[in-house]
Amino acid sequence: MSKILIRGAKVLGGEPQDVLIDGSTIAEVGTGLSAEGAEVVEAAGKVLLPGLVDLHTHLREPGREDSETVLTGTRAAASGGYTAVFAMANTFPVADTAGVVEQVYRLGREHGYCDVQPIGAVTVGLEGRKLAELGAMHESAAGVTVFSDDGKCVDDAVIMRRALEYVKAFGGVVAQHAQEPRLTEGAQMNEGVVSAELGLGGWPAVAEESIIARDVLLAEHVGSRVHICHLSTAGSVEIVRWAKSRGIDVTAEVTPHHLLLTDELVRSYNPVYKVNPPLRTERDVLALREALADGTIDIVATDHAPHPHEDKDCEWAAAAMGMVGLETALSVVQETMVETGLLDWAGVASRMSFKPALIGQAEGHGRPVSAGEPANLTLVDTEYRGSVDPAGFASRSHNTPYEGRELPGRVTHTWLRGRATLVDGKLT
The missing domain is CATH 3.20.20.140 (Metal-dependent hydrolases)
Structure with a gap:
């Protein structure tokens, strides 16, 4: 698995930080990080959650x-x-x-x-x-x-x-x-x-x-x-x-x-x-x-x-x-x-x-966003606002009470043990 550098995300809504994923694990969290050959995800203004x-x-x-x-x-x-x-x-x-x-x-x-x-x-x-x-x-x-x-x-x-x-x-x-x-x-x-x-x-x-x-x-x-x-x-x-x-x-x-x-x-x-x-x-x-x-x-x-x-x-x-x-x-x-x-x-x-x-007791989940932890992560564009359209749901069923309702926030990326399952709002 390749390296991924999440740059400038607000970890748990705090100050912007960089998060380096190496394989299935968070390798480093800090500012000004770099990694040769890493895929870079520009996350300025977005919130990074476990x-x-x-x-x-x-x-x-x-x-x-x-x-x-x-x-x-x-x-x-x-x-x-x-x-x-x-x-x-x-x-x-x-x-x-x-x-x-x-x-x-x-x-x-x-x-x-x-x-x-x-x-x-x-x-x-x-x-x-x-x-x-x-x-x-x-x-x-x-x-x-x-x-x-x-x-x-x-x-x-x-x-x-x-x-x-x-x-x-x-x-x-x-x-x-x-x-x-x-x-x-x-x-x-x-x-x-x-x-x-x-x-x-x-x-x-x-x-x-x-x-x-x-x-x-x-x-x-x-x-x-x-x-x-x-x-x-x-x-x-x-x-x-x-x-x-x-x-x-x-x-x-x-x-x-x-x-x-x-x-x-x-x-x-x-x-x-x-x-x-x-x-x-x-x-x-x-x-x-x-x-x-x-x-x-x-x-x-x-x-x-x-x-x-x-x-x-x-x-x-x-x-x-x-x-x-x-x-x-x-x-x-x-x-x-x-x-x-x-x-x-x-x-x-x-x-x-x-x-x-x-x-x-979900092993490997609900862990801090810190070095050495499994890279199970979610990146959220909290500034986004949009109308709910169930036609775009991944679920087989569309029985949502929010159809047509404007809600804030959008998940842009999800990583499961360092592997992207969602990129720019699209399933991999």
Whole structure:
């Protein structure tokens, strides 16, 4: 592999520096660097971040290749500045055995646009009745450390306790989709003023908050780690804040769309805004932003949920829940957190690279931009502003809520272990 000299980039938004990549490693960081024969990337005015890490991605393969594949999903990830993603288990067949997680892991390695770490199911078939082969998945070539039935809640307290006890033995974590099923039967959107006016079934905040409260207490009792997926309400923030004050080993994520969009958009009846958990109120959005800024919420995760056209271009009640997010996540975070003054770029790196890599134990990712570290890097033109056009997405699906919306920032380059996967905004 050749040498690459990134010249004049603002590392983590700080003072301009040069970064020399030699092979798969960062060789030197400083000013006035030179290297004979190196490819030079002029990066003046741009921000250089460690490669982004997404702890919550749906790649759909195996089984729903009509909506996404490991190849198209990882190309989308590279386009969005990601060098590692964690693939959720709700595939067909479900990733509840060593064989399935190894298949997903191998596909990621073969395609090479970013590293793919499979997430194993907590229960067999995501049915919530019997623990899956957690130990076998952990001991497999995929080395699974994160387990989730995302899309479904592990609502049985005994099963959840057993899962927490099991993963504790090898330092794993259970990532919970917090949704009390009895409280959300027939739910179509956030329960509140808008749902009442539209006559749509409501998804109440307490359905999320009650599960989080139960699970942090279980984690405290067992002495294990629990991670809260796509936290979406102000009440959930307060429960996690309380749990952390008690020393409970809990982490939480928020999606970009829950940082920006509200349930008022559902008035259009456009199914692109149908997502689980649903878009909440402006009060919730502001609470989520503050919690991400103060560290109560640890990370941003996309919950990238691709669907084919026919599953979203239909009446609201019949539409699938979910939005694609890998290619727009950093722009949304820039708009909601950086341009509002809630985070600087070092804070973005913490919440979109360092911490998710730590939670998921993504080896070689979420590392400092310094000599001797793996060259997993993302270069961002933060001055760019442009309208979102899903026709240009690398993802196989285009169910984005941002079509036609102007967002700031554009990833221009992504490097995975020193190899460019994105150059001047184009996939290699």
